[in-house]
Amino acid sequence: MLDRLPNEILHLVCRELATTPDLIHAIKAQESKRHLDQWNALARLCKVSRQMRHVAEPLLYQNYAKPDSASNPVAHYSFRKYLTTVLKRPELLQYVRSFYIGSWRQYADDMSQFAAESRFAACTARVCDTHFSPELHGLYDRYAKTAILGEAWKEALDAGEEVAEIALLMSLTPNLERIEFSMPWLDLQSDTAPQFFWPNLLVESEEWNPSSHFHRLEAVTAHKRNMEPGFNWDVVAGYEIDSLLPFIGLPKLRIFWVEDDDTGQYPTRLERYPLNNQESHLSDLVLIPSSIHPAKLLQILKRCTRLEAFYADFREEQDNFVPNFSWDTIAQALSGSQSTLKELDLSCDLRSQLATEADTEAEFTCISIGSLRKFTSLETLHVLQTTLLGFENMADELELAVPALPFDEMLPSSLRSLKIDMCTLTIVPYLERLLVKVEEKFPDFGELQLSKIDYRELDVEGYPLDQREALIEGMKVRLERLKEGFIEAGIKWIQ
Structure with a gap:
């Protein structure tokens, strides 16, 4: 009966069921259940008829939350199920408007960075056997041949590194409007810097125009990490935000919001993610508090010509x-x-x-x-x-x-x-x-x-x-x- 209704009515029904970006990573159990119920209802509508699928499917995929796999390795398997679906049907990625990227597992080089198979001891045997299927590996190989993310990224993707998979998904999503990160625990006091790949997507070349790919991106948010109760803050440092700063050069970006941990130092090693010199059109720049080098902060502010709100609770280091x-x-x-x-x-x-x-x-x-x-x-x-x-x-x-x-x-x-x-x-x-x-x-x-x-x-x-x-x-x-x-x-x- 539903498929006999006019398209305008179907759109209204489906929009009521569509989840908002805030709801896709709801913390409260009641809100999380509401999101899942609405998502499942939309998924069922897609199966009613071709007409219903045409209306409901874009709303079903418009907001996606990658689960937190840092504390629950099984969530990485859930992320890969999503990747398998959208890589087999890449036309779905045009509907995605909002990503919430839950915390992921990050390992330094001296901890066998590419030994992916050894990291899922907490999973069940069934998940361990299927978390990186030959089908998905073949899909990765197909897209790796055309991606511009570099050889190190291809090696990481081939080994199943989650951070490489995140960069792959971002490289294939042309209509993103909002990206939210929940950063993993990173030890800045070690000599080995963590490997990120999405900054490569923000470097212009003959083969790649970041302003064209991220032509709708308006907001980038990085959330504070949720530590376990009793976590020893004295032995860790906050995450680097340097890997996120290149987003600021995008012409449509209006909001850059970073909620760092109240700990850590800005990096003193060589520049890893240099900023470009493009004028920034940010309206809101929020750094609370932030491990950012003061010289880099001044460089960003000088490029901004339309700021409406600037919040800074950055930490100036005692010895620098x-x-x-x-x-x-x-x-x-x-x-x-x-x-x-x-x-x-x-x-x-x-x-x-x-x-x-x-x-x-x-x-x-x-x-x-x-x-x-x-x-x-x-x-x-x-x-x-x-x-x-x-x-x-x-x-x-x-x-x-x-x-x-x-x-x-x-x-x-x-x-x-x-x-x-x-x-x-x-x-x-x-x-x-x-x-x-x-x-x-x-x-x-x-x-x-x-x-x-x-x-x-x-x-x-x-x-x-x-x-x-x-x-x-x-x-x-x-x-x-x-x-x-x-x-x-x-x-x-x-x-």
């Missing part, structure tokens, strides 16, 4: 000084997006990056980010106090490279919300001047949030002991008056 990297150079690198940037979140601590030039010998100086007034669309700003003031609280002891501006001369008039972390009482005079100027210079300003205020960190060393406590208490009183003043001005105060 990076010349020409400080708050002001970040602002300069963002200047290409000064007319479009609406949200800026620099909730990262650069206390170890203590000077802008290695040869200044200006230890314990960190200059302010400087004027942000050129960012004429900026509405939301989340920073540390040192971002705005540098180490202004040490002004009596040290000569700052660049003195901090008053807030009314630093912040753009478009600002609506300001959040300042890791505050000290040194900020009070700056806020007092801001309150006086707020109505005149910031007509849309509506929210001020101060967090993690350190009431003891105030430069009172030059005063007698009996006066120091009084100075601190006086600043607290001024802060309380500030709160009352901002509230009276109609500004939400959060502390």
Whole structure:
């Protein structure tokens, strides 16, 4: 009876059953069951008639989630069943719009990288016998002859490396709009870098145009890894995001979002995945937190001309000084997006990056980010106090490279919300001047949030002991008056 309905009605029915990208990797059991039920319902509709199949099949394949095989090797077998289907019927790949790539097993060279047969001890004997069938091996061999991923990739694919299979699938999918990765555990402290293959898909050559193949790709996301309870974080490091950065050069990419582990160092070895020099059209760049070399971050920001939101919680390493990297150079690198940037979140601590030039010998100086007034669309700003003031609280002891501006001369008039972390009482005079100027210079300003205020960190060393406590208490009183003043001005105060 269903196949007698008009195509418009059939499309409506099938769209109700089609899963969304968010649902295909649902964590909650109830949502996961809902996805499977809807997927199975669509699969059954494909068998009703040729007409129903024509309508339902594109929706059935539009979103795919590769299961997490790092914790469950049997899931790799499920992935290969999918590969067998789409490689035998490659026309199905034109329907795929979204990939969720669950965590996979990653082995370094010194752990027998291509010894695939030895890695499935946790599987049942039946799965071990069939996980890499002669049929699938033959399909791989056919596509390997025409792929542009390189000899190392062919060797890995021939051995059944899952990361090589992921790259193969990406190379054959022409209409991807969204890719999500759930990265595996990688030890960056070892001398052997993990092998990735998808960056080869982002290098232009006579035989390959990445802008044409990924002509619809709008978002790339890398998710934080889910570690087992009790995992010893002291012996591991976060995954490299370098292998994902070449995506940024794609002309349609709008969102690049990385949720790294709160551990690890950016790589200090030779450049493995160099960036191209193409202009980036990103609107959202989110790195929270990220093992990325500061010099590479600046290179990316300089290429962006349409950023609307930039979130950075990257880690600057304690022992690696990076010349020409400080708050002001970040602002300069963002200047290409000064007319479009609406949200800026620099909730990262650069206390170890203590000077802008290695040869200044200006230890314990960190200059302010400087004027942000050129960012004429900026509405939301989340920073540390040192971002705005540098180490202004040490002004009596040290000569700052660049003195901090008053807030009314630093912040753009478009600002609506300001959040300042890791505050000290040194900020009070700056806020007092801001309150006086707020109505005149910031007509849309509506929210001020101060967090993690350190009431003891105030430069009172030059005063007698009996006066120091009084100075601190006086600043607290001024802060309380500030709160009352901002509230009276109609500004939400959060502390």
